[in-house]
Amino acid sequence: METRSERKSWTVQKEDIHAELAEMMELTPEEKTLLSELEGGAEKQAEALTEDFYSRLLAHENTAEYFEGEDMSERHAMIADWFVDLFSGEYGQEYVAQRLKIGHVHVQIGLPVRYPLSMIDVIMQHGRTVAEQSASPDAAEEAFQKVLSLDIAVFNQAYEDRQLKHLANLVGGERLARRLLTGVGD
């Protein structure tokens, strides 16, 4: 396959990344309204979600290690708020920037990206339960899937940001770093 020395996507930087991701989800005003109408339902579902979320993470030695000595009630509140915000109805630049910060927190604690990504099915399952309470359950579920996809993209972006930054510092430029990451010549 041809390897190009440039990609348009490589020029998208900082806040423009937030705007691009927010725009890519193509959430319609109707979908945003459908989700925001479910915010109360999400609050009620949050406790069941946090229980499933942490029982999985605490059941595995490699993930449980991150919570040693932690106040778990504080952790529960954090994930509950994060879940309810999926139904805020506002998914613009500010929302993306705030979610990206949460991703960076996970980079900083040395958490491999496979662990947050392997929790998505738990969030999906509880999001579906909330969407089923909508007057238009199918449309609400579709909208929820878009918002969750946005978060998956953002979590990955947080990790890529750090990798690129450090590699670019080492090799003297982001373009060269990106070319190295394509693995050409491996």
Ligand code: HEM
């Ligand atoms: C989809 C998956 C996940 C979501 C949505 C999520 C969400 C959050 C949120 C909202 C916070 C608070 C961030 C802040 O300070 O503003 C947080 C912190 C934290 N998360 Fe996660 N998390 C996820 C996966 C994981 C996994 C898999 C682990 C460990 C195995 C983990 C460990 C932690 C720890 C230790 C903190 C506290 C970091 C600190 O304050 O030093 N998270 N998470």
